[in-house]
Amino acid sequence: MRTRVKMCGFTRIEDIDAAVQAGADALGFVFYPKSQRYLRPEQARLLAQHVPAFVQTVALFVNPTPAFVQTVIQQMQPDLLQFHGEESVAFCESFAYPYIRAFRVGAPDLDTPTKIVQHCRRYASAKGWLFDSYTSAYGGSGVRFDDDLLEALHAQHRPQDPPLILAGGIRHHNVLAQIQRHHPFAVDVSSAIEDAPGIKNAEKIQQFMRIMNQSPFQQSDE
Numbered sequence: 001m002r003t004r005v006k007m008c009g010f011t012r013i014e015d016i017d018a019a020v021q022a023g024a025d026a027l028g029f030v031f032y033p034k035s036q037r038y039l040r041p042e043q044a045r046l047l048a049q050h051v052p053a054f055v056q057t058v059a060l061f062v063n064p065t066p067a068f069v070q071t072v073i074q075q076m077q078p079d080l081l082q083f084h085g086e087e088s089v090a091f092c093e094s095f096a097y098p099y100i101r102a103f104r105v106g107a108p109d110l111d112t113p114t115k116i117v118q119h120c121r122r123y124a125s126a127k128g129w130l131f132d133s134y135t136s137a138y139g140g141s142g143v144r145f146d147d148d149l150l151e152a153l154h155a156q157h158r159p160q161d162p163p164l165i166l167a168g169g170i171r172h173h174n175v176l177a178q179i180q181r182h183h184p185f186a187v188d189v190s191s192a193i194e195d196a197p198g199i200k201n202a203e204k205i206q207q208f209m210r211i212m213n214q215s216p217f218q219q220s221d222e
């Protein structure tokens with residue numbers, strides 16, 4: 001199966017065009033005011049108009065108010081929500097909207113495979129379980145986490161569980177090895193394809209997709 005690619009943290013139309021042309025499957029927009037990649041909902045609405053059919057848009061939040069999530073949904077109509085903070089299952093489900101749940105591997109309540117699996121399984125309604133590293137910035141920090149923890153988690157992943165999305169310090173030089181080791185459904189990359197937070201680099205985007213296209217997991221079995 002082809003490993004899907006989400007690219008995150010877009011703030012400029014030219015970067016969206018570069019990612020779409022390079023073949024990204026999903027584009028993320030950050031609605032966390034403390035992030036340097038933060039977008040106001042009305043800015044995101046204009047950017048999202050540039051995303052064509054068959055490329056998904058993802059609205060990323062960290063512990064938002066319900067009203068703010070509703071504003072973003074109304075303005076931008078994203079395909080998916082991504083909750084990257086301490087949002088409860090009830091909160092994530094309250095919007096009756098498809099969502100990805102991000103888990104910060106290495107946080108005090110997520111520092112062993114057993115704790116992680118127990119925690120993740122509460123979010124059975126998620127469309128994907130995304131694993132990122134535990135940092136004070138909540139994400140987009142380019143930091144990897146303990147691979148052994150993820151391997152243990154992958155071993156306990158059941159077919160009925162939401163698919164795994166690998167994030168946190170995914171870069172050109174490590175993405176193929178990470179795919180080979182963990183077989184994620186998708187990877188999510190932000191820092192590695194930019195010159196500065198929110199300022200993507202078309203060459204880095206293209207180079208990342210070239211590497212992804214070399215992956216043995218991108219080829220058909222025939």
Ligand SMILES: O=C(O)c1ccccc1N[C@@H]1O[C@H](COP(=O)(O)O)[C@@H](O)[C@H]1O
Pocket residue numbers: 008009028030032035036037060062084130132137138139140141142143167168169170188189190191192
């Ligand atoms: O991108 C951000 O600024 C951000 C802020 C708060 C939470 C998550 C954020 N981005 C997500 O972080 C991961 C990993 O990014 P990186 O490749 O390590 O830079 C990814 O899932 C982004 O969607």
